[in-house]
């Protein structure tokens with residue numbers, strides 16, 4: 513099966529790898545220009561080299577996976593049966609991309625978006641075909657879950673087909689209707705926000721909050737370390753979407769979260785968040 517990926521950044525390259533690991537898929541990776549798509553492919557190749565050095569895949573397998581990935585302009589997605597859009601989280605960018613894809617791809621091609629927070633219904637307006645959310649988690653080649661998100665115009669057959677596709681690449685799909693944060697982020701990000709509040713109120717230290725949730729709730733990682741990993745700016749953006757969407761103050765971003773984002777304490781990506789990092 514031919515799959516297209518639009519956006520060769522963190523998620524697009526991870527999703528491309530998640531498909532290309534499987535022999536039955538051929539993947540074409542696109543970005544704003546072909547150099548960026550090639551950069552994405554180089555990152556995939558480097559990751560496979562690292563896995564080969566650790567003995568987790570053979571060198572032959574790594575080479576075969578890379579050979580199943582090509583790069584190209586949007587027009588090269590014409591033969592695809594599925595296109596997953598993983599471009600920047602911007603409604604205008606995504607709507608323009610799907611309008612362009614509409615001219616390139618066949619009527620039966622499934623259009624999916626990896627958006628974390630934007631409305632799939634709004635994104636698909638004027639397309640004449642229902643979009644679907646295929647929400648992977650970072651790193652997409654490793655994380656087992658795909659939230660399959662139905663917008664108002666998504667056909668049940670498309671939902672069933674996309675769940676099958678997710679299963680075919682070894683993922684576990686969960687079906688969810690479009691709504692702010694879907695399932696995972698609606699539960700996870702308010703928990704991180706609450707942990708920020710517990711720290712800000714001086715009730716427990718950063719280490720003790722994280723230890724409490726690791727040992728008391730059996731979470732593999734504490735909420736503050738997880739916030740640092742996701743990016744505190746991303747956590748804030750998702751809290752703002754939840755707050756705006758539901759109008760409920762239980763989703764109010766904690767002022768300390770805002771303050772840290774303003775101060776560029778974004779977590780791992782800036783080298784400081786709730787914990788220090790060497791970048």
Ligand SMILES: NC(=O)c1ccc[n+]([C@@H]2O[C@H](COP(=O)([O-])OP(=O)(O)OC[C@H]3O[C@@H](n4cnc5c(N)ncnc54)[C@H](O)[C@@H]3O)[C@@H](O)[C@H]2O)c1
Pocket residue numbers: 518519520521522523524542543544548598599600601602605609626627628629647648649650
């Ligand atoms: N990072 C995460 O943990 C995560 C998890 C799940 C979903 N998402 C979603 O995945 C999407 C991508 O996120 P990311 O973290 O990979 O971002 P990123 O910034 O790493 O990558 C985005 C890529 O899109 C490209 N792009 C921008 N405009 C484009 C256009 N018009 N045509 C083609 N390519 C274009 C950029 O050049 C860039 O390479 C977003 O919608 C985000 O919300 C992210």
